[in-house]
Amino acid sequence: MSTEQGANSQNAPAHVAGLDSRFCDMNDAPLSHTIGPNGAKRAINLCAGQASLPQEVLEKAAAEFVDTDGSGTSIMEMGYRSKPFHRIMERAEASFRTLLNVPDTHEVHFFNGGATLQFAAVPLNLMGGENEGKAADYLMSGHWSEKARNEAKMFGKVNEVAKDPEGTYFSIPPASEWNCDPNAAYFHYTSADTRQGLEIRNFDYDALPPGVPLCCDASANLGSFPMDIARHDVVYAAAHKNFSGSGICYAIIRKDLISRKNQMKAMPTMCNWVKFQEAPNKIYNVPVLTSVWLGMLNCEWMIEKGGIPYFEKLAIERSNLLYDLIDSSDGFYRTFVTAESGFRSRMQVVFTVKTGTGDDIALVEEFLRETNDDLGWLDIRSHPLGLGHDVIRVTMYNHQTIDTITVVRDYMKKFMDSHNTGGEE
Numbered sequence: 001m002s003t004e005q006g007a008n009s010q011n012a013p014a015h016v017a018g019l020d021s022r023f024c025d026m027n028d029a030p031l032s033h034t035i036g037p038n039g040a041k042r043a044i045n046l047c048a049g050q051a052s053l054p055q056e057v058l059e060k061a062a063a064e065f066v067d068t069d070g071s072g073t074s075i076m077e078m079g080y081r082s083k084p085f086h087r088i089m090e091r092a093e094a095s096f097r098t099l100l101n102v103p104d105t106h107e108v109h110f111f112n113g114g115a116t117l118q119f120a121a122v123p124l125n126l127m128g129g130e131n132e133g134k135a136a137d138y139l140m141s142g143h144w145s146e147k148a149r150n151e152a153k154m155f156g157k158v159n160e161v162a163k164d165p166e167g168t169y170f171s172i173p174p175a176s177e178w179n180c181d182p183n184a185a186y187f188h189y190t191s192a193d194t195r196q197g198l199e200i201r202n203f204d205y206d207a208l209p210p211g212v213p214l215c216c217d218a219s220a221n222l223g224s225f226p227m228d229i230a231r232h233d234v235v236y237a238a239a240h241k242n243f244s245g246s247g248i249c250y251a252i253i254r255k256d257l258i259s260r261k262n263q264m265k266a267m268p269t270m271c272n273w274v275k276f277q278e279a280p281n282k283i284y285n286v287p288v289l290t291s292v293w294l295g296m297l298n299c300e301w302m303i304e305k306g307g308i309p310y311f312e313k314l315a316i317e318r319s320n321l322l323y324d325l326i327d328s329s330d331g332f333y334r335t336f337v338t339a340e341s342g343f344r345s346r347m348q349v350v351f352t353v354k355t356g357t358g359d360d361i362a363l364v365e366e367f368l369r370e371t372n373d374d375l376g377w378l379d380i381r382s383h384p385l386g387l388g389h390d391v392i393r394v395t396m397y398n399h400q401t402i403d404t405i406t407v408v409r410d411y412m413k414k415f416m417d418s419h420n421t422g423g424e425e
Ligand SMILES: Cc1ncc(COP(=O)(O)O)c(C=O)c1O
Pocket: 049, 113, 114, 115, 116, 117, 144, 190, 192, 193, 194, 217, 219, 220, 238, 239, 247, 248, 249
């Protein structure tokens, strides 16, 4: 490794820096990997994005990579206006629609630019024209709803409907306390926040003022529970968590909202839903072909596995492996979002050891050092959550395996047994 490369990787923040050792040097540590379907060692990949993908889909993609879909070209070199790619677009949309039961009233797009670009596209397409001067309602449920709100603030008035009074986002005030604007241009919420491990699976539709379009950033949990798409007007999700590779954002938009009537006058082309809708086969500029294609293979595979009911059952089983241990640990482990709140996430289990502060922080650091540095687990160290110290985060999107989470659970148990002095002191 050159000095220059070393200097760059050392500049990465601690929670993303990873380890210096090579994965193959850890082969002998049993809790450092799982064994995949073909006997290959698989890393304990707890990354929140790019997230782990199913080995079966990756192998299918590898087999079809050079001569994709019998086209004589690889997906990397396929013309975006070619018939083979248009066929892939159609199959990608059809499988995504089937998987999520998207109604005919809604359009599907694979926008370039990730979910972050849609943070701006939503206000740009919905707060202009006839909606000029209207505020947009934002339910504040964590770090990512702050990012979405901040983007909207650049374009118009934002009304924060509700916010955890503690400022930690470990809970959300009940819908009866929400301060909704009956004239809002739209209502926006984030269905799962990846930082504190909070998820909203039962949105209270009755709290929504009649006629206000409902928009959801479902990046972290789309496909893991039966979301009622018909009751939403806009649902968008970064593909790199639950579906495919990075660089695209899956968007489901009610057809009549893709219109010039509520668009802002100054509109970056990449945010303009109408321009993409009117382009041949909804392809306005060169899409991230590989992510559209991989998403297609993956959605088809998800349908074969049993669709949303299968992935919801898996999400429950997988997250309960850790929550059951945490809840029966007599205070040795603790989540921030409590079970009683009803907002505990199945996608990210975020926890600490004992109080996670003072002397106990040494235990958290020991846990992180052993799992990250000695066992090579990827992305286990979480952001400080505004608490001033790091915590532990285990990400388990749709394709996280039970085997991987079992390794995590077994390590947690071993760590607890070797440090337990009888619960909270
Ligand atoms: C809830 C949520 N929304 C949006 C994003 C941003 O997505 P992207 O990186 O595709 O812009 C993330 C993280 O990647 C996220 O966790």
